[in-house]
Amino acid sequence: MTDTTCEFGVRETSPDMAIIDVRGDITPDVEGPLMDAHGVCEHARAIVLNFANLDYLNSGGIGLLVTLLVRAQRHHQRLFACGLSEHYRKIFELTRLDDAIAIHDDEAGALAAAREV
Amino acid sequence: MATMATRQSGIRRVLRGRRSRGSRRAAAHGVPDTLPTDAPKVDFAPTDPLLAYLQSSPRPVLVDHLRIDSPAVRALRSADVAVLVPLVTHGELVAILSLGRRLSEQEYSADDRRLLETLARQAAPALRVAQLVREQEAEIRQRERHEQEMHVAQLIQQHFLPRELPSIPGWNVSAHYRPAREVGGDFYDFIDLPDGRLGIVVGDVTDKGVPAALVMASTRSVLRSSTQRLIEPAAVLERVNDMITPDMPPNMFATCLYGILDPDTGSFRFANAGHNLPCVQTDDGAVEISATGVPLGLLPGSTYDENEVVIPPGRTLLLYSDALPEAHAPDREMFGFPRLVEITGASGDAAIDTLLSELDAFTGPGWEQEDDITMVAIRRLEADATRETSSSSLSSRPDPVDHDELDCFTVPDDAIDERAAMRRVGTVVDDLGLEPARLDNLQTAVAEAVMNAVEHGNAGHQDLPVTVRVLASSRDVVVQVTDHGMGDPPPDLITEPDLDAKLRGEQAPRGWGLFLMRALLDDLRVERTDAGQVASLVLNRTAAFTKGARS
Numbered sequence: 001m002t003d004t005t006c007e008f009g010v011r012e013t014s015p016d017m018a019i020i021d022v023r024g025d026i027t028p029d030v031e032g033p034l035m036d037a038h039g040v041c042e043h044a045r046a047i048v049l050n051f052a053n054l055d056y057l058n059s060g061g062i063g064l065l066v067t068l069l070v071r072a073q074r075h076h077q078r079l080f081a082c083g084l085s086e087h088y089r090k091i092f093e094l095t096r097l098d099d100a101i102a103i104h105d106d107e108a109g110a111l112a113a114a115r116e117v
Numbered sequence: 118m119a120t121m122a123t124r125q126s127g128i129r130r131v132l133r134g135r136r137s138r139g140s141r142r143a144a145a146h147g148v149p150d151t152l153p154t155d156a157p158k159v160d161f162a163p164t165d166p167l168l169a170y171l172q173s174s175p176r177p178v179l180v181d182h183l184r185i186d187s188p189a190v191r192a193l194r195s196a197d198v199a200v201l202v203p204l205v206t207h208g209e210l211v212a213i214l215s216l217g218r219r220l221s222e223q224e225y226s227a228d229d230r231r232l233l234e235t236l237a238r239q240a241a242p243a244l245r246v247a248q249l250v251r252e253q254e255a256e257i258r259q260r261e262r263h264e265q266e267m268h269v270a271q272l273i274q275q276h277f278l279p280r281e282l283p284s285i286p287g288w289n290v291s292a293h294y295r296p297a298r299e300v301g302g303d304f305y306d307f308i309d310l311p312d313g314r315l316g317i318v319v320g321d322v323t324d325k326g327v328p329a330a331l332v333m334a335s336t337r338s339v340l341r342s343s344t345q346r347l348i349e350p351a352a353v354l355e356r357v358n359d360m361i362t363p364d365m366p367p368n369m370f371a372t373c374l375y376g377i378l379d380p381d382t383g384s385f386r387f388a389n390a391g392h393n394l395p396c397v398q399t400d401d402g403a404v405e406i407s408a409t410g411v412p413l414g415l416l417p418g419s420t421y422d423e424n425e426v427v428i429p430p431g432r433t434l435l436l437y438s439d440a441l442p443e444a445h446a447p448d449r450e451m452f453g454f455p456r457l458v459e460i461t462g463a464s465g466d467a468a469i470d471t472l473l474s475e476l477d478a479f480t481g482p483g484w485e486q487e488d489d490i491t492m493v494a495i496r497r498l499e500a501d502a503t504r505e506t507s508s509s510s511l512s513s514r515p516d517p518v519d520h521d522e523l524d525c526f527t528v529p530d531d532a533i534d535e536r537a538a539m540r541r542v543g544t545v546v547d548d549l550g551l552e553p554a555r556l557d558n559l560q561t562a563v564a565e566a567v568m569n570a571v572e573h574g575n576a577g578h579q580d581l582p583v584t585v586r587v588l589a590s591s592r593d594v595v596v597q598v599t600d601h602g603m604g605d606p607p608p609d610l611i612t613e614p615d616l617d618a619k620l621r622g623e624q625a626p627r628g629w630g631l632f633l634m635r636a637l638l639d640d641l642r643v644e645r646t647d648a649g650q651v652a653s654l655v656l657n658r659t660a661a662f663t664k665g666a667r668s
Contacts, residue, residue, distance in 0.1 A: 025536075028627070056536060059565055063627030066619050073620065087557040094636045095629060096616045 006030040008037035016045040017114055019107065023053040026061035038068060042075055046114035050107055052083030062095055069100050078102075078117045082110040159196050159215075165189040168210060175205035177230040177237070200225050202233045204241035211245045261623070266327050270300040273330035277337055280602060283307045283315055285380050289496040293469045293644050296489050302329030302371070303438045303489035304337055308344050313380060316344050319392060319436040319493055320373035320413075328366060336361055336371050336413060350375045350388035351410075351421040358390065358413045365414035372412045374436060383428045383497050388421040393439055393454075398432040402462030405454075433468045433496040435461050440488035441472065447481050468494045469644075477640060520588035520595060528567055528583045535567040538585050545587050546594055549658060558637035559594065559656045565630040566598040566652045574600025574650050593639070593657045602650030 006024035013019060018041030026034070041047055072079050079101045084092065092098040104110035161168060167189040171178070178201050180193050193201070193215070202214035214237065219225065225233075274296065282290050292305055302322025310316050318340060322329040336357065343356045353375055361371075374395065376387025387395065391412035394405040410421035428434050437457070444452040456479075457472070464471035469492045476490075524545040528538050539560040546556065567583055575581040584599040614632050618624040634641050640655035 058535070058561075058568065059629035059633055060568070060627055062629045062633075063625070066616070066626035070620055070622070070626070086554065087561070090554075091561070091633065094633065095614070100616065100620065 006033060008033050010037050010040045012041060012044070013111065016043070017048075017111070018044040018046075019048045019050055019111075021050045021053065025056040025058075026054065026064060027056070027058050028060035028064055030061075031064055031067070034064060034068060035071070038071060042077075044077060046078045046080065046117045047072065048080045048082060048107065048110040048114055049101070050083050050110075051081060051085075051088065052107075054084070054088065057088055057091065062091070062097065065097060065101070069097075078114065080104060080110040080114050082107050159189065159192045159198070161189045161213075171201065171203035171213060172205060172208070172210040175203045175210075175237070177202045177225075177233045179225065200230070200233070202237045204237050204244055206241040206245045209245070211241055211248060214240075267300055270325070270327045270330040271296060273327070273334055274300060274302075274304070277304060277306075277334050279305070279307055283309075285313075285315065287498050288378075288380055289466075289494075289498060291469055291494045291496075291644075293473065293492045293642075294489065295486065295491075295642070297325075297440070297486045300330065301325050301440070301489035302333045303440075303491040304333045305436070305491055305493050306337055306341070308341060310344065310377060315378045315380065316375065317378060317385075317387075317436065317493065317495065318373065318375050319438065319491060320371050321392065321438045321489075321491075322371045323369050328369065332361075332365070332369055332371060332414075335364075336373065340373070340375065344375075349423065350377060350386060351423045354388045354390050354410065354413065354421045355419065358419050359417055362414050362417045370412040370414040372439075376436075378495060383430070384425055385428060385434055385495070386423060386425040388423045390419075390421060393437055393442070395426070396435045396437075396458055396461050397426050397428060398434075398462055398464075398468075399429070403435070403458045405458060428495065428497045430497050431466075431499045433461070433464075433466070433494050435468050435472075436493040436495075438489060438491040440486070440490045441476065441492065444476055444480055444484075444487070444490075446479050452476065452479055466496060468492075468496075473642065520590045522586065522588050524585075524587040526585055528585060535564040535571075538567045538583075539564040542585065542587055542596055546589065549589060549594060551594070551656070551658065555656060559596065559654065562634045562637045562641075562654050562656075563596055563598070565634050566596070566654055569630050570598050570600035570650075570652070574602055576601075589658075591658070593655050596654040598652045598654070599649045 006022065006026060008030075009021040009023070011019040011021065020037050020041070024030075038047070069079060080103075081092070081098075081101045082104045083106065084103060089098075089103060092101070092103060102110075102113060104113060166185055166187045167183070170183075170185055180190065180198050180201060183190050197217060198215045199218045200216040202216070203210055204212040204214060214233070216225070216233075278294060279292070282292060284290075290307070294303065294305070296303075302320075302324060304318070304320050304322075306316075306318040308316030308318070318337070320333070320336060322332045322336065324332075339360050340353065340357050343353045343360075347353050347356060354373065357373070371390070372392040373390045374387060374392040375390075376385050376395070378385050385395070385397075387406075387408060388410060389408040390410045394407055396403045396405050406424055406426045408422045408424040411419050426434070442452050442454045442457050446452075456475075460472055460475050461468050472492065477484075524541070526538075526541065528534065542563045543556060543560045546559065551559070563585070567585065570583040571577065571579060571581075575583065578601075581601055584597075586597040586599070588595045588597070614628050615624060619626055631641075634652075634654065638654050639657045640653075642653040642655070644651050644653070
């Protein structure tokens with residue numbers, strides 16, 4: 001597979017809440033940067049993954065999100081998602097990722113839900 | 118001392134930790150007591166009237182006062198049990214607490230029994246919950262063992278199926294194998310024989326899972342070695358039968374058809390051990406060719422009939438396993454042999470593909486395939502077609518009927534890029550008017566198929582090409598992704614990915630590709646051909662055939 005690129009920007013909205021902005025492709029190639037981003041916000045209680053600038057997600061990328069979920073569970077963190085296209089929202093539903101990562105239409109909705117954790 | 122009989126396959130219980138009469142006497146006289154000793158076991162038969170009594174009268178009962186004559190009561194008395202406390206919740210007897218005699222040798226008082234009744238009322242629901250948890254854990258372990266066994270069975274079976282199809286000038290040999298979720302024991306094989314002849318085997322072992330896969334593997338090995346010693350198909354089957362029967366597990370056997378194709382004359386001479394009859398196309402449709410014999414592994418010393426058919430130029434001989442004729446429609450109608458023969462007769466040069474299409478239409482969406490499906494088609498080419506076949510590497514692929522080829526390309530071998538393939542297919546089918554959401558589904562499936570082809574089909578060799586072919590008819594779009602069929606199958610071919618299991622660490626995080634393809638497409642077929650392994654991704658164009666409409 002060709003090299004993929006993805007940037008994960010971390011914004012900490014409060015001491016116990018963070019947003020990871022996903023920009024590019026999520027494939028197994030970006031495991032390092034994604035785990036680094038999680039490391040930055042590992043003290044957060046809730047993390048919102050903003051997929052508004054997600055270009056491509058393949059089955060390996062789904063596996064990577066599962067790995068992230070396992071890490072988040074170890075840290076007793078809840079994950080939220082927003083900005084998913086209809087297609088990737090459907091893939092979240094097919095794989096039941098939406099059971100573990102609550103999907104919201106936009107960042108404001110995801111943050112509101114995250115605050116209730 | 119009190120002990121508890123719990124509910125597991127009926128009430129079976131046991132007294133433990135009770136003191137003997139001797140130790141009680143010793144305690145009563147101030148002599149240091151010994152540790153509790155194991156008491157004799159008391160087994161309750163599920164039909165013992167004592168159980169019905171305790172369920173209907175859920176309160177502590179003195180054994181000496183019981184007026185029930187039953188083996189359990191007699192056993193309890195001889196084990197010196199004084200009180201039984203039934204634990205009943207939701208009307209179900211889940212356990213019995215049994216107590217020996219009091220150290221003071223006095224009877225249990227009414228207060229004692231009230232206390233025990235209160236205890237039983239509170240303990241029964243908690244105990245039932247614990248029992249349910251334990252049962253659930255046992256079920257999970259059982260399911261995991263079953264899945265593991267299916268995985269092993271699939272690996273055995275795939276290992277013993279031919280990796281390549283024979284290439285014979287003037288002939289086109291194709292095969293299709295589609296395992297059921299509960300892997301069956303189907304097998305087929307091609308054996309090179311002297312003088313350019315070809316041995317062809319199709320078989321089916323009864324049972325499923327690892328036992329069937331092991332019998333399949335040993336039958337195949339014995340059959341292969343027998344073909345090197347013997348010539349006549351009947352003699353081969355007789356030897357195989359005599360060799361495997363002594364070691365065949367109870368209630369198992371294998372049906373098997375073995376034949377020899379002489380490519381020069383078109384003759385197919387075969388013997389049959391209880392397998393489905395071969396079907397050959399003629400000018401008047403297809404006909405079955407009969408030869409009888411009992412399945413392998415049932416009776417030592419069995420003999421087998423032989424028969425012979427000459428396959429005419431431009432005609433196909435079809436061998437198959439019984440899952441095809443025995444497939445059921447939603448209304449339980451069976452596909453049946455007459456339908457199979459009729460379709461084969463009318464299918465021209467695409468017998469396997471036509472049968473699969475007809476089978477899919479017959480069974481409808483959501484069909485749970487009951488058994489492995491195996492088909493082998495041996496087609497004798499017309500003289501002029503022979504030249505065409507040998508000059509085209511694509512002509513031996515499973516061609517869907519009535520489809521136009523829109524595009525055919527090789528994913529660049531210097532930089533396999535599934536996204537480039539996905540985009541190109543998207544552009545090619547852009548004019549077909551697919552709904553945008555369905556186009557997204559197809560593109561994602563194409564990307565996954567290309568990745569599977571590189572990672573599994575080509576065993577990770579990025580220097581091996583992957584070919585993508587786009588076909589369309591008025592009914593559907595078919596994208597064929599061809600690899601070299603070298604590596605292990607993707608994990609989700611064998612085990613359905615489960616997010617909870619992945620989060621618990623019981624499955625690897627990855628392994629979603631095939632699952633996604635199946636979920637996003639209307640059909641997915643994987644076949645081995647002489648061009649390699651071909652994944653056919655099918656997306657229906659009309660709403661009547663779409664998954665959305667089905668659901």
